[in-house]
Amino acid sequence: MMQCSLGCNFLSLVAGCVLALSAWAARAEPMRVAYPQPQIELDRGYFVKMLELAMSKSRVEYKLQSWDVKAIKGRAVHELAYGSNVDVIWAMTTREREQQLLPVRIPLDMGLAGWRIGAINAQDRAKFEAVRTLDQLRQFKIGQGYDWADTTVLKASGLDVVTGATAENLHAMLAVKRFDYFPRSIRQIWGEVEQHAAQGEVVEMTLALHYPAAVYFFVNKNNPALAAALEAGLRQARKDGSFDKLFRSYNTDFIRRADLSHRVVLELPNPDLPAETPLQQKDLWYSPSLR
Template sequence: MRQLGNKYNLLKWLAACALAMLTVLGVHAEPMRVAYPQPQIELDRGYFVKMLELVMRKSGAKYQLQTWDVKAIKGRAVQELAHGSNVDVIWAMTTREREQLLLPVRIPLDMGLAGWRIGVINAQDSAKFEAVRTLDQLRQYKIGQGYDWADTAVLKASGFDVVTGATADNLHAMLAVKRFDYFPRSIRQVWGEAEQHAAQGEVVEMTLALHYPAAVYFFVNKNNPALAEALEAGLKRARKDGSFEQLFRSYNADLIRRTRLSQRVVLELPNPDLPEETPLQNKELWYSPTRY
């Protein structure tokens, strides 16, 4: 602690620290508003909203969850959190730009599952993807991704020809008319989306997986450190008491088993947009195929 000029200033500093601690612990009279945008992807309504509810319960803070009744694409949600007044927290894949603009809580909510990608393809293309064994072979095909998704930059950095769209539904429609060939989705997303679009001839590609280091965090406005501290405290408690793991498994374990990563050719990609502060060295925070 830095030296303060006199006892009065020291007392003021201690009082400010005490007030901040009381706010984080929920002793402050007013509950903390925790407003989040409506999930654009229905699966997120289950897992990430349930995770937010769990974490805030564990935080010890007084809070009031609210929904911003707009299904904002990721870029708009980021800007609203940074500059608007409707949103207090979002969940998003981290990038250097997002960590400069917002305040991240660096505990991955999905244990890095966002970086494990399985392709949705047109059924008649199954044979040609079964022949793919290298990144160079996969680069022959056009990849579909959202124009403001963090994954798009990762794929472009590895030399893929990426065709972009506004939303996942928009991209599935583009795949159906062969605007591109391969639509990488996370393990959590791929099965439900392929089934939803099966009538268009879409299927899950069964032989390949892409992997790059990625983390989905809670982000808050840089001027809201109290909420960041509450989220971090809640996440740490949920991880310690096993409730984080229980929620993760309840939503993801069956999907992971169904994906059968051990039977796929895993193509590794670098993520040049991953911030250096990402806690990759803490193996307990990350999904590994050997653990599930």
């Protein structure tokens, strides 16, 4: 019975996607796909390109446009759920976000958001080289965004988290020693630390944090046609190799520099990860063993 139920649910989902796309295709105007201005310039290069790729593979006529506001994550989520300026955002999934919004459950960065290495002050290198366990890391203050999904993960593991509004704000707080360790994804950290090197900021080279995390496209719950178009486009891009090509073109150097196989990896649970996250589909996720 369980197998039948799962099969029926999957067929219902596919049928719903087909109906949503068919209904839109019958309309004359192109589908509007408006997204908020990325706060992080790196996101403009990767996630906007991934959005363009997904829509170009969707076989739906569309018009891509940006909302001229660099909204922090909480505001972007609120605007998507209740406003009219945004049609899609990319964000790390949480139970609350999947209740508020409609997720497209294909991890855009193959889970790289869950691989974290730290920005620290240069004079603290030796302190962190001695850290080998989570208990030892708990002796330090950790910086993170107040509305970031990662903050819940770090606090759940008993870490002492100091919050700030934006990444730029947090780098400034690190410089004046409001906290000791600022974990960033292996995609983000290199450029950010280079920008703050004059303040004595460096990349910590011996530790990595890892927790299961997925960055998805999210749309409004009343916009299943866009969700269906994005999912169809992403699946086609994965099938024809263009997803992998884009992923590698933006992330290969970050992965190489992170050198995860030579770091002490501290595994953290993610209590806010929805049960529907497709962790069992191994091809959707990056693993250091795949390098």
